[in-house]
Amino acid sequence: MPSSSRRAAVAGVSSVIALVTLTACGGGSTASTGSAAKLQAAPAAQRLAGVCPKTVVVQTDWDPEAEHGPLYHLVGPGYTVDSDKKRITGPLVIGGKDTGVDIQIRAGGSAIGYQTVPSQMYVDKSITLGTVTTDTAISVSAKQPVTAVAALMKKSPQILMWDPATHPDWKTIADIGRSNAKVVYLNGSTYASLLVAKGLIKKSQLDGSYDGAPARFVSDPSIAQQGFATAEPYVYQHEVSAWKKPVKYQLLADVGYDVYPEALSVRSGDLKSLGPCLKKLVPVLQQSAVDFAAEPSATVKLVSDLATQYNTGWVYSEGTGAFAAKQMVGLGILGNEADGSIGSFDMKRVASTLKTFTPLIEQSGSRIEPGLTAQDLATDEFIDTAIGLK
Structure with missing residues (x-):
């Protein structure tokens, strides 16, 4: 569903929930505890410096939440939080080791005026990846085409x-x-x-x-x-x-709502130029999903802390985050595809989703790119099929 409506549910619920404040909610940037200086370098296969942007920018569709856990799990010590722009920037780490580049994760929802993620991706070309659900990708295909390179979740919650x-x-x-x-x-x-x-x-x-x-x-x-x-x-x-x-x-x-929710996507025209980066970055994203599923608590605390610092009215307790992380694995929302890997796509399912949703989206007034195919919407080109939940 559109990013503007993704989380109306808990956003409304939050107005009646009391939350213990974890950090100050003032504006400006706040440095985290810890230091990036002591980080060990990641193995060569996971070193992203020289092939990826110096800062990998990810635009999410909503405020921080556990569904974005595999992304926030990549943020290493020494990060900074910009509570005005609603974004966190820090070393991109995997297994506690430095990949050589930074990651910046930007909040969506009110932080981007409830616009869709693809619209932000086309306005701001510094965005490397955006979280885009399959039906949204279909609906914007004529003017803002995006291609998913990794599934943040296997199925919709x-x-x-x-x-x-x-x-x-x-x-x-x-x-x-x-x-x-x-x-x-x-x-x-x-x-x-x-x-x-x-x-x-x-x-x-x-x-x-x-x-x-x-x-x-x-x-x-x-x-x-x-x-x-x-x-x-x-x-x-x-x-x-x-x-x-x-x-x-x-x-x-x-x-039958078989979309890939919030799939990590690039502007379709940048797929080739970002290829060398994605070949190394996507397996890192896959491994982060595996690591988050195994031990989500520190990331859940970060997510809850960020929700407090951003002070948008979005309240997200650690209890909700811990429940979400457990539910995601228990219900197969975060899990392996049939090939045994995490983050991959069942292309027959993508094709079926395209066939099912095209007439529904056209009935709503959106223009879909003529001849749009499943391969335009998603690719497994960069997936490491050896990485999955055990």
């Missing part, structure tokens, strides 16, 4: 959720569709049209008035509501004081 006490008979999204309950979602979300087209939800059930706040769900638990498997189940049970009980849900990925 997006869900429809409901109150099990009100609806004990609901087990799946199809059960919601057999009722007359309202499905409250953010207007413009592509998945809503998909659910209607597949006959899982009736068009009359759709209510596009979702604003991210928990008040509607709390006051009217007869509805179904959008959310993320990596956040809402924890947040509603532990941090929304007016609820404090479990919710049930089904992943949209289980009913």
Whole structure:
């Protein structure tokens, strides 16, 4: 879904959650503890100096969160935080060793005026990689073409959720569709049209008035509501004081929303020139995903700390981050593809997604590049198939 709507859910929830402040929220740049001077050099295969930009710039689609964990896991000691521009810059490390270049991770959402990541990539050519979901890549293909080079997540964490006490008979999204309950979602979300087209939800059930706040769900638990498997189940049970009980849900990925969410992408025209860099950088990104999955706690703390320092209204507790990291692995959101590697693409699935979403996106008024193929949208050219979760 568009970056402007990706995380409306928890953004709204955050307004009612109390969070212990981890660091000062003042403006300007803040140096981290630690020093990059003591870092050992990474092995030659992971040395990026001379082939990659001196600073690898990554534009994300939202504020810091655990779904971006493999990216933030690359930030080494001695980093600086610019709380005005909402970005962190530091040595790009893998396995605690210096690759010879820096990484800068920029927040999305309000930090970029809720614009799409591709639009930022085409305005600012210093951006090396952006996190772009497959349906977004299709929708901007005519004017801002991007090609994904590594999958940040294997499948989408997006869900429809409901109150099990009100609806004990609901087990799946199809059960919601057999009722007359309202499905409250953010207007413009592509998945809503998909659910209607597949006959899982009736068009009359759709209510596009979702604003991210928990008040509607709390006051009217007869509805179904959008959310993320990596956040809402924890947040509603532990941090929304007016609820404090479990919710049930089904992943949209289980009913045909088979996009690659927030895939790490480059401007399509830069694919060739960035090739030498990507050949070494993509396996580093893959290994970082493996390392984050194995030990996420330090990165989760950094993510929560950054959310506090950026002070955008986005509240992200360490508890939510720890839950998200565990859910990502447990639900296969972060995991290996069929070839056993992490970060790779099932190109048949990309082709199927293109076929499914093209008419839905065109119906919404977007112009898709004529003749667009799966190979335009994603490539496994730089993937190291030996790197995966064990």
